[in-house]
Amino acid sequence: TQLLEQSPQFLSIQEGENLTVYCNSSSVFSSLQWYRQEPGEGPVLLVTVVTGGEVKKLKRLTFQFGDARKDSSLHITAAQPGDTGLYLCAGARGSGTYKYIFGTGTRLKVLA
Amino acid sequence: DTGVSQNPRHKITKRGQNVTFRCDPISEHNRLYWYRQTLGQGPEFLTYFQNEAQLEKSRLLSDRFSAERPKGSFSTLEIQRTEQGDSAMYLCASSPNRGFSYGYTFGSGTRLTVV
Numbered sequence: 637t638q639l640l641e642q643s644p645q646f647l648s649i650q651e652g653e654n655l656t657v658y659c660n661s662s663s664v665f666s667s668l669q670w671y672r673q674e675p676g677e678g679p680v681l682l683v684t685v686v687t688g689g690e691v692k693k694l695k696r697l698t699f700q701f702g703d704a705r706k707d708s709s710l711h712i713t714a715a716q717p718g719d720t721g722l723y724l725c726a727g728a729r730g731s732g733t734y735k736y737i738f739g740t741g742t743r744l745k746v747l748a
Numbered sequence: 749d750t751g752v753s754q755n756p757r758h759k760i761t762k763r764g765q766n767v768t769f770r771c772d773p774i775s776e777h778n779r780l781y782w783y784r785q786t787l788g789q790g791p792e793f794l795t796y797f798q799n800e801a802q803l804e805k806s807r808l809l810s811d812r813f814s815a816e817r818p819k820g821s822f823s824t825l826e827i828q829r830t831e832q833g834d835s836a837m838y839l840c841a842s843s844p845n846r847g848f849s850y851g852y853t854f855g856s857g858t859r860l861t862v863v
Contacts, residue, residue, distance in 0.1 A: 679839075724791070
C-alpha cells in the first residue's frame with residue numbers, strides 16, 4: 637500500500653498552460669517535500685513545507701501543504717518545456733525522523 | 749563540493765552474481781540514505797545511516813542485501829545472488845543534521861540490470 641498517492645500519473649500539456657499536481661495520503665506528515673527528477677538522474681529538491689496551510693512560491697511554482705498535513709499540491713503557471721520531468725512528493729512521519737517516503741510520481745511533459 | 753557521487757553509473761550482471769555499489773556523500777552530511785527506484789515509480793526506502801550507525805532497514809531489504817558506512821564517510825550497498833527482480837535504479841542521498849528544510853541531495857544513481 638502506497639502511503640502517498642499522486643495524481644495525475646501522467647500529464648501532457650502545451651507550453652503556456654497551467655497545471656496542478658496533487659499528493660494525497662490518509663496519514664499525517666511532519667513535513668513534506670517536492671522533488672523533480674529528469675531521466676537518468678536523481679531527484680532534485682524543489683521545496684519543503686512544514687506547517688499546515690503553508691504556501692510557498694518558487695518562481696512559477698506554487699506549493700501548498702494541506703491544513704491537516706495529509707496532502708499537498710503543486711501548481712505550475714505558464715508551463716515551459718524545461719518543466720518537463722517526474723514530480724515526486726515525499727513525506728516524513730513523526731517529529732524525530734528524517735526518513736522520507738516518496739509518492740508514486742507525476743510524469744509531466746510540456747510541449748513547445 | 750561535487751555533490752553526492754555514485755559508482756558505477758551502470759552495472760549489468762548475470763543472475764546469481766554479487767554486486768557492490770558505492771556512494772560518496774557530501775562531506776559535511778552525516779545522514780546517508782539508500783533508495784531503490786523502478787521505472788515510472790517513486791523511490792522506495794531501503795536503509796538509512798547516521799554517521800556509521802545503520803538506524804533503519806526496510807522490510808524490502810532481504811538477507812541478500814547489506815549496506816555499510818565505515819567511519820561515517822562513504823557507503824556501500826551489496827546485493828548477493830542477484831535476481832532479475834533486483835533490476836532497478838539504486839539511489840543514494842545525503843542530508844545534514846540541521847532540520848527538515850535542507851532535504852536530501854541525491855546522487856545520479858546506479859542502474860542495475862540483472863540478465
